[in-house]
Amino acid sequence: MTGAWLRTGEVAEAAGVNAQTLRYYHRRGLLREPRRSNGGHRLYPPETVTALRVIKAAQRLGFTLDEVADLVEAGGHRHGRPDRGLQARAVAKLTEVEQKIADLQTIRETLLQAVDAGCDDLMACAASSCCPLPFAELTEGGRRADVD
Amino acid sequence: MTGAWLRTGEVAEAAGVNAQTLRYYHRRGLLREPRRSNGGHRLYPPETVTALRVIKAAQRLGFTLDEVADLVEAGGHRHGRPDRGLQARAVAKLTEVEQKIADLQTIRETLLQAVDAGCDDLMACAASSCCPLPFAELTEGGRRADVD
């Protein structure tokens, strides 16, 4: 089973990422360093392409690269750990995503109101209070802004 | 009318921002440079606090600082320009926000499916295709990812 090793560029192209990104993921601990040729060139097993697709999928689901690194790690040595990573983390991420959707919907409402009100100069509106824009600090009265 | 000038720290505190942020906004063209004391200290009119609140409100609505700078500028010399900035831009931003909501809802669905399916190791799932996660490139078949 020595016929299928892939070089950096081949892996990158197959997974649809930049070759530099591979090195970056090694640095970030998302990919293990593969074996090397005598001359020092990396030689990847074909599964690496799958690993990259997994990483990209997780990113699309809103996980940061640090979180992805955790997930991969958790998947790796999940040999009887009580952790059971993926489920719990997916649920947590789901909550985050739902919060973000709610936030954006608030923003949407506000924009709609602003358009309806037809105001045309922010400073003038702020002065005359004709405008429904939330000039007061939302971040103190409502939910915290430092969360996202 | 010379009793109400505010110093940098006073403005910053009244508006709930860091004093350094004021300098940053000057650099970005979001605030005009105010008058100075003999010694070179900035002396702001009280409206500056309102201006800062407006900027923060616009940010909360999803405008970037560059966009806010445009909006402020447009509001300022809107003396017969055909531009009529705020309305058009608010509508455009509304579209963006709605797109983001739609994207997040797709992500939400996918996460829900992943949780339902109960898979626990990304790599294993990717290999066995038991898992409903979109490991293939969504970004090519579906909507473009370079938009946001």
Next chain:
DNA sequence: TTGCATCCTGTACCCCGGTACAGGCTTACC
């Protein structure tokens, strides 16, 4: 006048997810 808080400028740094470049070595093919 002295002392301390505040302010000034310029510059560097932070996070995040990469991307680019320089200068040199390896591999693959003819």
Next chain:
DNA sequence: GGTAAGCCTGTACCGGGGTACAGGATGCAA
């Protein structure tokens, strides 16, 4: 064995929105 494409390393840079720090000048009150 020559040559071009590809790969190696280290380092610097991008954008977005700030924050921090150094070293010096001012402002204000006692």
